[in-house]
Amino acid sequence: MAQTGIGGHRQALRSLRTIMAGDGSAQHRLDRIVKVIAAEMVAEVCSVYVMRAGELLELFATEGLNPSAVHRTRLRVGEGLVGEVAARARALNLPDAQSHPLFSYRPETGEEIYHSLLGVPVLRGGRVRGVLVVQNRAQRHYTDEEVETLEVIAVIIAELIASGGLVSPVETAPAQGNAILAIRLEGVRINEGLAMGEAIHHTPRVAVPQLVADDPDTEHRRLAEALSAMHSELDDMLAHDAFGRPGEHRDVLETYRKFAEDRGWLRRIGEAIGGGLTAEAAVQKVLDDTRARMRQIVDPYLGERLADLEDLAYRLLHHLSGEVRPAEMEEQPESVVLVAHSIGPAELLDYAGKRLKALILEEGSSNSHVAIVARALGIPVVGRVKDALSQVDPMDPVIVDGDHSQVYVRPGEDIQQMVSEHFSERQRRLAAYSAQRDDPAVTRDGVEVSLNINAGLLMDLQSLDASGADGIGLYRTEIPFMVHSEFPSVEAQTDLYRRVLEGAAGRPVKFRTLDIGGDKQLPYFRESFDQNPAMGWRSIRVALDRPSMLRQQLRALIVACDGRPLSVMFPMIAEVAEFQAARSILDMEMKRAVRRGQRMPEPLEVGAMLEVPSLMWQLDSLLPEVDFLSVGSNDLFQFLFAVDRGNPRVADRYDVLSPGLLSVLESLVQRCAERDVELSLCGEMAGRPIEAMALIGIGFRNLSAPAGTVGAVKTMICGLDAGALAGFMNTLLSLPDHSIRERLRDYAIDHRIELNEL
Ligand code: PEP
Numbered sequence: 131m132a133q134t135g136i137g138g139h140r141q142a143l144r145s146l147r148t149i150m151a152g153d154g155s156a157q158h159r160l161d162r163i164v165k166v167i168a169a170e171m172v173a174e175v176c177s178v179y180v181m182r183a184g185e186l187l188e189l190f191a192t193e194g195l196n197p198s199a200v201h202r203t204r205l206r207v208g209e210g211l212v213g214e215v216a217a218r219a220r221a222l223n224l225p226d227a228q229s230h231p232l233f234s235y236r237p238e239t240g241e242e243i244y245h246s247l248l249g250v251p252v253l254r255g256g257r258v259r260g261v262l263v264v265q266n267r268a269q270r271h272y273t274d275e276e277v278e279t280l281e282v283i284a285v286i287i288a289e290l291i292a293s294g295g296l297v298s299p300v301e302t303a304p305a306q307g308n309a310i311l312a313i314r315l316e317g318v319r320i321n322e323g324l325a326m327g328e329a330i331h332h333t334p335r336v337a338v339p340q341l342v343a344d345d346p347d348t349e350h351r352r353l354a355e356a357l358s359a360m361h362s363e364l365d366d367m368l369a370h371d372a373f374g375r376p377g378e379h380r381d382v383l384e385t386y387r388k389f390a391e392d393r394g395w396l397r398r399i400g401e402a403i404g405g406g407l408t409a410e411a412a413v414q415k416v417l418d419d420t421r422a423r424m425r426q427i428v429d430p431y432l433g434e435r436l437a438d439l440e441d442l443a444y445r446l447l448h449h450l451s452g453e454v455r456p457a458e459m460e461e462q463p464e465s466v467v468l469v470a471h472s473i474g475p476a477e478l479l480d481y482a483g484k485r486l487k488a489l490i491l492e493e494g495s496s497n498s499h500v501a502i503v504a505r506a507l508g509i510p511v512v513g514r515v516k517d518a519l520s521q522v523d524p525m526d527p528v529i530v531d532g533d534h535s536q537v538y539v540r541p542g543e544d545i546q547q548m549v550s551e552h553f554s555e556r557q558r559r560l561a562a563y564s565a566q567r568d569d570p571a572v573t574r575d576g577v578e579v580s581l582n583i584n585a586g587l588l589m590d591l592q593s594l595d596a597s598g599a600d601g602i603g604l605y606r607t608e609i610p611f612m613v614h615s616e617f618p619s620v621e622a623q624t625d626l627y628r629r630v631l632e633g634a635a636g637r638p639v640k641f642r643t644l645d646i647g648g649d650k651q652l653p654y655f656r657e658s659f660d661q662n663p664a665m666g667w668r669s670i671r672v673a674l675d676r677p678s679m680l681r682q683q684l685r686a687l688i689v690a691c692d693g694r695p696l697s698v699m700f701p702m703i704a705e706v707a708e709f710q711a712a713r714s715i716l717d718m719e720m721k722r723a724v725r726r727g728q729r730m731p732e733p734l735e736v737g738a739m740l741e742v743p744s745l746m747w748q749l750d751s752l753l754p755e756v757d758f759l760s761v762g763s764n765d766l767f768q769f770l771f772a773v774d775r776g777n778p779r780v781a782d783r784y785d786v787l788s789p790g791l792l793s794v795l796e797s798l799v800q801r802c803a804e805r806d807v808e809l810s811l812c813g814e815m816a817g818r819p820i821e822a823m824a825l826i827g828i829g830f831r832n833l834s835a836p837a838g839t840v841g842a843v844k845t846m847i848c849g850l851d852a853g854a855l856a857g858f859m860n861t862l863l864s865l866p867d868h869s870i871r872e873r874l875r876d877y878a879i880d881h882r883i884e885l886n887e888l
Pocket residue numbers: 604606645741761762763764765766812813814
C-alpha cells in the first residue's frame with residue numbers, strides 16, 4: 131500500500147469525484163470506484179458491502195475477490211469481520227484476519243489467500259449503511275493515515291448508497307446494526323389511527339445568506355413583496371376548502387391568517403431592517419427573540435402561538451429566499467410520516483395531499499391547532515415523543531399507532547408482521563362494528579344500554595352517524611372557544627350550536643357549558659395563573675365569577691334550539707349552591723327569551739356533572755333539583771384518589787376498577803334510581819370494554835365515550851348477561867383489593883364476553 135497519507139490520495143479522491151459525477155448506473159460507478167481504491171491503496175482486494183433489509187450486508191462490488199461472489203455473499207451484522215465492523219460502527223485493522231475468532235470463511239469469495247484486512251464502516255446520518263474493506267496478501271498493519279484515508283473514501287461511498295441507485299433507501303433502513311436498531315417510542319395520543327410510511331423531517335430552517343443589508347429601502351421593499359406573496363398564498367389556502375366540509379379547522383386557519391397581519395410582529399421586523407439587517411435576518415431575529423421570551427413561560431396557549439409564529443416566519447423566509455419549502459420537494463416517499471418538533475396548522479396543510487399518512491411530534495397536545503387540522507385530515511398523530519427528530523432518521527420506515535400512542539421506528543419483520551396483523555384485525559373489527567351499527571346495544575338478558583359519544587368539534591358529528599350512537603352524551607363547548615383569537619360573539623356561538631343540533635338530527639345532545647381554566651386556557655381570557663390548575667379557578671367557578679360569559683353561551687343555546695329540546699349540564703359542580711347559581715343564570719336567560727317572544731326549548735333539561743367528590747354528600751338536596759346527573763369519571767377519579775390525571779408518573783398508580791371508586795359509583799346509581807333521576811357516565815372509562823362492563827355490572831345504563839369506542843363497547847354488551855354480572859360484582863365491591871380488573875377479565879373469558887378494544 132502506498133505510504134503517502136491523505137495528501138497523497140488527493141488524486142484518488144479527484145478520480146472518485148469524477149466517477150461520481152459521471153454517467154452510468156450506480157452499480158457501474160461502484161465497480162469503477164473499487165478498482166481506483168485498490169490501485170491507489172496498493173491493495174490486492176477492495177470490496178464494498180451494502181446494508182440491505184433484514185440487517186444483511188451484501189457484497190456489492192469487489193476488486194480482487196471472486197466476481198461471482200458479488201450479490202451472493204451476504205453477512206449478518208455481527209457475522210464475520212465485515213459484520214463486526216458494521217456492528218461496532220468502527221474500523222477494524224488486522225494484520226492476520228484469518229486468525230481472528232470472528233473470521234467467517236466464505237468459499238465463494240476466494241479470500242483465504244489474503245491475510246491483512248482493513249475494514250471501515252460506511253456511515254451516514256449516524257447509521258451504518260455498509261462496509262468498505264481492503265485486503266492484502268502480506269501480513270501488515272495499516273497505518274493510521276491509511277485508516278483515515280479509507281474513512282474519507284467511505285464518505286463518498288455513503289453518498290452513492292444514499293442516492294438510492296444501489297438499493298432503495300427504504301430497504302436499507304430496517305437493518306439492525308449498532309446504530310440502527312429498531313426502536314419503539316412512546317408519546318401521547320393526539321389523533322387515533324394506524325399508518326405506516328417513511329419518515330421525512332419537517333425542518334423548516336432556511337439559510338439566511340446575508341445578515342447586513344446594503345440598502346434598507348431595498349430590504350423594506352423585498353419584505354413588502356414577500357408579505358404580499360405570502361398573504362395571497364394563505365388566501366388561496368383558505369379559499370380552497372381542503373376538506374370539503376365546515377369545521378373548526380377553518381377557524382384555526384383564519385386565526386392563523388389574522389396572525390400573519392399582526393402589527394406588532396410586522397413592526398418589529400421593520401425595526402430590525404431599519405437597524406441594518408437584511409429582510410431575512412430581520413425575520414429570523416424577531417423569531418429568535420420571541421422564541422427566547424416565550425420559552426421562559428410554560429403555557430399551552432403561548433406554545434400554540436409560538437407554533438403559529440414559527441410557521442409564519444419560515445413561510446415568509448421561504449418567500450424572501452425563493453427556496454423550495456421541504457413540503458414542496460419532489461422527492462418524497464410514497465407514504466410520508468412527518469416528524470417535527472412542532473408544526474403549525476398551515477404547514478401541516480402544505481404536506482397534506484402529498485401522501486401524508488401520519489404525524490409524529492416532539493411537542494403537541496390533543497387540543498392544539500395542529501391536532502384539530504390533523505383530525506380533519508384523518509391522520510394518526512402521536513405527540514410528545516421525546517427526541518423524535520434525533521431518533522427517527524429521514525427515510526426510516528415508521529409505523530405510527532395513534533390508538534396506543536406508539537411509534538415503531540425501523541421495525542423488524544416481526545413488528546411489521548405484528549402491526550400488519552393488528553391492522554387487518556382492526557379493519558375486520560371496524561367492518562364488524564359497522565355491520566352492527568344500527569343494532570341496539572342490548573344484553574343477552576334484554577337490558578338496553580344507551581351508548582353516546584363525546585364530541586367537541588363539528589367534524590365529530592360525522593362520527594355520530596358512523597358509530598350508530600344514540601346521541602351526544604357530552605358536547606365539550608370549550609374547544610371551539612380555544613381556537614378563536616377572541617371571544618366568539620353570541621351570533622357565532624348560536625350558529626355553531628345550531629349546526630351541532632342540525633348535525634345530530636334529532637338525537638339528544640348534552641351541551642356542557644364552558645369548562646375552561648386549568649390546562650384549557652382561552653387566548654383572550656387570562657386572569658390568573660394557578661399553582662394547581664386542576665383545582666384552581668376553572669370551569670363553573672370561572673363561569674359564576676364572570677357570569678356574562680355563561681349568560682351569552684346560554685343565550686346562544688336557547689336561540690339555536692329554536693323550539694327543539696335542549697339539554698344543558700354544568701361542569702365541576704362541588705356543591706348544590708353552585709348548581710343553583712348556574713341554574714338561576716339559565717332561568718334569567720329563559721325569561722329574557724320569553725320577553726323577546728323567542729321559541730323556547732322544549733323540553734329543557736338541566737343537569738350537573740358529578741366530578742367533585744363533595745357533591746356525593748349533598749345528593750339529597752341536589753337530586754330533586756336536577757333532571758340528570760352525568761359522572762365525569764376522569765375528574766372524579768383524579769379528585770377521589772388525589773391523582774393528577776395529566777401526570778404520567780402516577781398514571782398507573784391506581785385503577786378505576788378499584789372497589790373504592792366502583793362502590794362510590796354504585797351508591798350513586800342506587801341514589802339516582804330511588805329518586806328516578808337519569809344517570810350517565812361520560813369519562814374515558816365508558817369507552818373501554820372491560821371498564822364499561824364493570825359500570826353496567828353496577829347498574830349504569832347510559833354511557834358516553836369517544837366515538838371510536840362505541841363498536842367495541844356494543845360488542846361487549848351484546849355478549850353480556852347483565853343480571854348474572856351484577857350478582858358477581860356484588861361479591862367484589864367489598865374486597866380490599868387494589869383492583870378487580872383481573873377477576874373481571876377472568877369472568878369475561880369464562881362467559882365468552884368480548885373485551886377487545888379496537
Ligand atoms: C371528565 O372529567 O370525566 C369529563 C368527561 O370531562 P373532561 O374530560 O372534559 O374534564
